[in-house]
Amino acid sequence: MKSLASPPSLRLTPTTRHHLPSRQSSIVSCVIKSNSLSFSSSASGFASPLAVEKELRLQTAAVRHVTGSLIRGEGLRFAIVVARFNEVVTKLLLEGAIETFKKYSVREEDIEVIWVPGSFEIGVVAQNLGKSGKFNAVLCIGAVIRGDTTHYDAVANSAASGVLSAGINSGVPCIFGVLTCEDMDQALNRSGGKAGNKGAETALTALEMASLFEHHLK
Numbered sequence: 001m002k003s004l005a006s007p008p009s010l011r012l013t014p015t016t017r018h019h020l021p022s023r024q025s026s027i028v029s030c031v032i033k034s035n036s037l038s039f040s041s042s043a044s045g046f047a048s049p050l051a052v053e054k055e056l057r058l059q060t061a062a063v064r065h066v067t068g069s070l071i072r073g074e075g076l077r078f079a080i081v082v083a084r085f086n087e088v089v090t091k092l093l094l095e096g097a098i099e100t101f102k103k104y105s106v107r108e109e110d111i112e113v114i115w116v117p118g119s120f121e122i123g124v125v126a127q128n129l130g131k132s133g134k135f136n137a138v139l140c141i142g143a144v145i146r147g148d149t150t151h152y153d154a155v156a157n158s159a160a161s162g163v164l165s166a167g168i169n170s171g172v173p174c175i176f177g178v179l180t181c182e183d184m185d186q187a188l189n190r191s192g193g194k195a196g197n198k199g200a201e202t203a204l205t206a207l208e209m210a211s212l213f214e215h216h217l218k
């Protein structure tokens with residue numbers, strides 16, 4: 001029995017039995033388990049696993065897969081909206097984001113940083129920047145940390161829906177880099193501590209989305 005990795009376009013139900021027409025007009029039976037194919041027979045009248053593999057490749061070769069690239073940052077322009085609230089955290093997230101942009105060949109002069117009082121204010125500014133037509137993506141950075149009241153939920157949810165609306169209304173990718181944490185420890189862990197730097201991670205998302213729009217969706 002031979003097993004081969006399933007191409008990404010073949011998302012078939014686990015353990016479903018499928019009949020695949022072969023070029024010699026015989027029928028091949030195979031069982032698809034998660035991401036691999038197991039062929040049940042090679043008796044006469046059945047194509048060999050190799051023939052099936054070839055067949056599958058032929059069937060999926062025409063499907064176009066489009067993703068943004070992380071290796072073409074040069075020439076892309078980014079705005080970063082940063083909340084001053086919990087600045088000790090947001091400054092670290094910002095540093096992570098800028099370092100990442102530079103690592104991926106984004107020029108310093110193509111990065112603009114705009115400070116706002118708190119995460120609640122990010123959305124309206126992101127939308128304005130998106131609509132300006134000057135940027136390929138807008139990265140939004142903030143840190144919402146739970147206090148004693150329900151204020152946390154209002155700010156965190158407004159920040160998320162504000163950034164989402166900004167992207168949809170402007171047609172420019174607006175990336176959500178706002179931490180929503182239970183306490184300062186969690187926030188510091190995510191801004192260069194034990195859990196990495198979410199600012200750096202969201203910069204990668206911004207690069208991928210900017211490249212997707214620039215090279216494929218315009």
Ligand SMILES: Nc1c(NC[C@H](O)[C@H](O)[C@H](O)CO)[nH]c(=O)[nH]c1=O
Pocket residue numbers: 083085086117118119120121142143144145146151155
């Ligand atoms: N508590 C947090 C805030 N609160 C401030 C709001 O974002 C806003 O500036 C104010 O309500 C005026 O509109 N902001 C954060 O970014 N993080 C918080 O934890």
Ligand SMILES: CC(=O)[C@@H](O)COP(=O)(O)O
Pocket residue numbers: 144145146147148149150151152155
């Ligand atoms: C998450 C916050 O907005 C925070 O500053 C508010 O704290 P509290 O809920 O104690 O008023």
